[in-house]
Amino acid sequence: MKDGGRKQGALSPCAACKLLRRRCALDCIFAPYFPADESHKFASVHKVFGASNVNKLLQELPEHQRSDAVSSMVYEANARVRDPVYGCVGAISSLQQQINSLQTELAVAQAEVVHMRMRQFTPNSDTSNVDMVADQSNIGESLWSC
Numbered sequence: 001m002k003d004g005g006r007k008q009g010a011l012s013p014c015a016a017c018k019l020l021r022r023r024c025a026l027d028c029i030f031a032p033y034f035p036a037d038e039s040h041k042f043a044s045v046h047k048v049f050g051a052s053n054v055n056k057l058l059q060e061l062p063e064h065q066r067s068d069a070v071s072s073m074v075y076e077a078n079a080r081v082r083d084p085v086y087g088c089v090g091a092i093s094s095l096q097q098q099i100n101s102l103q104t105e106l107a108v109a110q111a112e113v114v115h116m117r118m119r120q121f122t123p124n125s126d127t128s129n130v131d132m133v134a135d136q137s138n139i140g141e142s143l144w145s146c
């Protein structure tokens with residue numbers, strides 16, 4: 001049986017019921033996911049999504065998915081509180097920018113490596129070395145294609 005960290009039913013309401021100033025029923029849908037000692041979690045979720053929307057969403061989900069849904073809502077709500085305009089999209093797009101600039105940096109470095117090897121091996125027209133250079137640049141590309 002899940003008691004959601006509550007010691008004795010209504011004696012210690014979950015964080016949600018405490019904030020909403022209502023009685024915490026034994027079958028309270030919030031209780032397993034918003035324990036009394038983590039009141040900040042419900043506070044930000046309530047501020048961003050609204051308690052009734054969170055309630056509705058949890059009721060529409062099978063029980064085994066509710067904990068994940070709460071984690072993602074808490075994450076999204078905290079991001080929205082920190083950044084009211086972009087929320088977690090702000091984090092995603094800044095990471096995408098990082099990926100783009102690192103991919104550019106990598107491409108430049110790989111081109112430099114190829115260029116240096118070409119220069120190194122051009123004087124004595126040894127074709128096996130040129131093949132090796134070509135193989136390595138293919139390895140670099142396949143890393144990004146998967």
Ligand SMILES: [Zn+2]
Nearest residue numbers: 014017024028
């Ligand atoms: Zn409750």
